[in-house]
Amino acid sequence: GAGVSQSPSNKVTEKGKDVELRCDPISGHTALYWYRQSLGQGLEFLIYFQGNSAPDKSGLPSDRFSAERTGGSVSTLTIQRTQQEDSAVYLCASSGSVATNEKLFFGSGTQLSVL
């Protein structure tokens, strides 16, 4: 597609439920990144993929968070047993590669609200 697409754009869930967030990167981009942004704040790195592989998962806040990428394209970020502190905007970005200074293109994010 023309840009990074994320769905849903908004998600309201109850505490304890599982949620799945989807990211469709720019076609041909091998690198994909997930970030989390609390209200009006900077971005917190969660995980990145080079192809289907996630070399560094240390940014995931807890073992309730997991992510996968299949076919070198679409990625899903899953949060199990959601907590209120998980409420944030989850942003996905892609780039042509993980080479230094490759430009990142961000999606518009998924606003997650845990009640």
Place this chain on the structure above:
Amino acid sequence: TQLLEQSPQFLSIQEGENLTVYCNSSSVFSSLQWYRQEPGEGPVLLVTVVTGGEVKKLKRLTFQFGDARKDSSLHITAAQPGDTGLYLCAGQRAGNMLTFGGGTRLMVKP
């Protein structure tokens, strides 16, 4: 722990005024990027500075990378309401991993 500190956090000015936003760290970065983010959208890259002491200009925006590659500044001349938004700096180290600052929220009033 915030590796990149941005200041000020909030800035409200009148159209036509000048402003400077600062991004400071105790860490050295291979490059530093500045992004602008509008409500409901993802950040959009404005510029990447790579060399210590480098200065880049983008119309009314001037970006500078510190000599030691630990800090950067963004200066806006004659701010306009269209400049309103959240400005984020991000430092790059290994590979393409970015560490973001906390952001500066700028409001320019007509």
